[in-house]
Amino acid sequence: MTEAKKLTQSEVQSALTQLNGWVVADDKLHKTFQFANFVEAFAFMTKCALTAEAMNHHPEWFNVYNKVAVHLTTHDLSGISSYDVELAKQMEKYAA
Helix, strand or coil, X not given: CCXXXXXXXXXXXXXXXXXXXXXXXXCEEEEEEECCCHHHHHHHHHHHHHHHHHHCCCCEEEEECCEEEEEECEHHHCECEHHHHHHHHHHHHHXX
């Protein structure tokens, strides 16, 4: 994987057109995923955790029962990066 690149505002807006239901707030990509039950939510988090570890890019997320709220930013770059968009795309695949 290439090095993370901080995205410009226009690049972030362009990326949002490829991400279903994601929004930007507080310089982070945000989305809440909802599943049928806790087991499905936990399975989603497990898949995402393995991808995040392989990328060495870890999400801020919160789980309550069947919901997983995700907040993506690249702290080292003080904003949204190409890694955040890539991880969001992977999360979309896992949630499908």
